[in-house]
Amino acid sequence: MNCLEAGKEIPNYCYGEVSSELEELVESHLADCPACRTELARHRKFLELLDEREPMLDSSMLVQCRSQLNTAIRQQASVEASHSAGWRGWHRVLETLRDFSRVQIPFKVPVGAMALVALGFVGARYTPEKFGGVRAATMEPLFSSVRSVEPNAGGQVQIAVDETRRHIVSGSIQDPQIQELLVSGVTDGSNAGVRLKSIQFLHDQVLPAGVGSADVDQVRAALLGALRNDPSAAVRLKALDGLKQFASDATVRTALAGVLQKDEDSTVRMQAIEMLATHHDDSLVGVLQNVVQKEDSPLVRAQITQLLAQLKASVGTY
Amino acid sequence: MYHAAETVNVGLAAPLDESGLIRAAQNGDQDAFERLVREYDQSVLRIATNLLRSPDEARDVYQDAFLKVYRNLNSFRFDCSFHTWLYRIVTNICLDRLRRRKVRKEESTSVETPDGMVDRVTQVREEGAHANPERQMWNRELSGGIARGLAGLTPRERTVFELRHYEGLRLREIGDMIGTTEEAAKNCLFRATQKMRLSLETFV
Ligand SMILES: [Zn+2]
Numbered sequence: 001m002n003c004l005e006a007g008k009e010i011p012n013y014c015y016g017e018v019s020s021e022l023e024e025l026v027e028s029h030l031a032d033c034p035a036c037r038t039e040l041a042r043h044r045k046f047l048e049l050l051d052e053r054e055p056m057l058d059s060s061m062l063v064q065c066r067s068q069l070n071t072a073i074r075q076q077a078s079v080e081a082s083h084s085a086g087w088r089g090w091h092r093v094l095e096t097l098r099d100f101s102r103v104q105i106p107f108k109v110p111v112g113a114m115a116l117v118a119l120g121f122v123g124a125r126y127t128p129e130k131f132g133g134v135r136a137a138t139m140e141p142l143f144s145s146v147r148s149v150e151p152n153a154g155g156q157v158q159i160a161v162d163e164t165r166r167h168i169v170s171g172s173i174q175d176p177q178i179q180e181l182l183v184s185g186v187t188d189g190s191n192a193g194v195r196l197k198s199i200q201f202l203h204d205q206v207l208p209a210g211v212g213s214a215d216v217d218q219v220r221a222a223l224l225g226a227l228r229n230d231p232s233a234a235v236r237l238k239a240l241d242g243l244k245q246f247a248s249d250a251t252v253r254t255a256l257a258g259v260l261q262k263d264e265d266s267t268v269r270m271q272a273i274e275m276l277a278t279h280h281d282d283s284l285v286g287v288l289q290n291v292v293q294k295e296d297s298p299l300v301r302a303q304i305t306q307l308l309a310q311l312k313a314s315v316g317t318y
Numbered sequence: 319m320y321h322a323a324e325t326v327n328v329g330l331a332a333p334l335d336e337s338g339l340i341r342a343a344q345n346g347d348q349d350a351f352e353r354l355v356r357e358y359d360q361s362v363l364r365i366a367t368n369l370l371r372s373p374d375e376a377r378d379v380y381q382d383a384f385l386k387v388y389r390n391l392n393s394f395r396f397d398c399s400f401h402t403w404l405y406r407i408v409t410n411i412c413l414d415r416l417r418r419r420k421v422r423k424e425e426s427t428s429v430e431t432p433d434g435m436v437d438r439v440t441q442v443r444e445e446g447a448h449a450n451p452e453r454q455m456w457n458r459e460l461s462g463g464i465a466r467g468l469a470g471l472t473p474r475e476r477t478v479f480e481l482r483h484y485e486g487l488r489l490r491e492i493g494d495m496i497g498t499t500e501e502a503a504k505n506c507l508f509r510a511t512q513k514m515r516l517s518l519e520t521f522v
Pocket of ligand 1: 004029033035
């Protein structure tokens with residue numbers, strides 16, 4: 001290796017990006033050549049100078065970026081859920097929702113077919129032992145997090161660790177334990193996709209197939225809980241869908257009136273109005289007259305006005 | 319309390335279960351996605367800021383990149399490491415922006431000063447507020463030299479140089495990210511280093 005060749009290799013040599021044979025050649029040349037050793041020293045000085053540069057990164061930037069991303073992702077999720085969800089087109093939402101979560105579960109499974117339900121973490125009360133006839137497999141703990149750290153008498157330390165285990169449970173849709181898990185999935189599901197699918201299964205398969213009356217109450221209660229509290233509008237819509245067959249039920253109608261007053265999503269409100277309209281009762285006109293004045297969305301207002309006209313009632317003083 | 323460490327060690331300092339997190343995020347778990355973001359977002363922001371020399375553009379890149387990850391996480395098939403995949407997304411967005419900038423013939427962050435083109439983001443470490451005037455002058459000149467050098471690099475040279483010199487990534491990985499061979503990345507790095515060295519000639 002001559003000086004010209006060595007000079008060409010010095011930059012990559014400094015970065016440790018030369019093959020081991022080349023490295024040996026460079027080093028044996030450097031050992032015999034003071035000029036190239038000087039060049040190596042200058043190059044190293046140059047690399048050090050580059051490191052004097054410090055980027056102007058302030059810590060608030062990261063915080064800002066994270067919160068912007070959070071907002072963008074939440075928007076994206078709700079756009080996915082309500083894309084093309086205009087009035088009368090809201091049912092198309094459901095088409096979108098089938099792709100909402102990435103777990104591929106066919107939605108139109110024949111009743112009685114084996115359903116594989118991955119519910120994520122639904123609580124420690126679901127231990128494998130609990131599943132008599134249901135297949136359950138325990139997998140390795142996925143995540144550990146430290147709950148508390150305390151010193152103990154022996155000068156040692158005692159640490160409480162929460163572990164999230166995932167069990168995969170599969171069984172017939174008619175299995176009471178699977179049904180129980182589905183009901184839990186409605187409220188405890190770790191993400192909106194899981195909660196949606198739980199409702200979908202209950203609505204499409206469990207309820208039509210018929211369950212004991214006690215269980216119907218349980219399903220209805222879970223759906224009402226989701227309607228009132230779920231942060232995802234898509235899940236609340238789905239819960240409304242599931243509650244349709246209970247539309248004459250007084251508790252459900254109270255909840256629907258609550259939706260009209262409190263739900264921030266206009267599609268959910270419109271769907272609630274449609275459900276209220278299917279069963280007339282004395283309180284309906286009062287409820288509608290009450291909310292129409294506070295309603296921000298022109299679409300929802302128009303819908304209420306139209307409904308009130310059908311009911312031959314005044315729209316009040318708005 | 320040193321012996322306590324033995325107790326703590328058991329199964330606790332478990333390294334981040336990255337593939338578990340990715341799978342959970344692929345299944346729609348938002349928390350898992352957020353943990354993935356937090357694992358890497360500082361590097362992403364640093365790379366973007368360094369490459370584009372503009373905090374505003376870096377913020378946009380951060381958004382673009384992680385939204386892309388969010389939308390395409392399903393297509394991640396574990397055939398490369400997650401960070402290679404993520405950095406590939408980030409460097410491609412940055413490269414696009416650098417190229418568009420070249421077309422528009424503007425260096426959005428460089429400003430004219432009496433000392434020539436100075437990169438607003440390139441700041442040379444100040445040795446405290448009491449640095450002597452000579453040292454301050456030297457700092458300014460050095461930062462001007464680095465900025466001029468960077469401005470003279472092609473988008474690709476700049477990317478390879480940033481990732482190798484400032485991020486310490488290996489050329490093989492860099493080649494993988496920008497869609498070229500290790501050998502081509504090596505040549506690119508060589509050219510970039512030469513140009514940078516020239517612009518700092520008076521300092522070495
Ligand atoms: Zn020599």
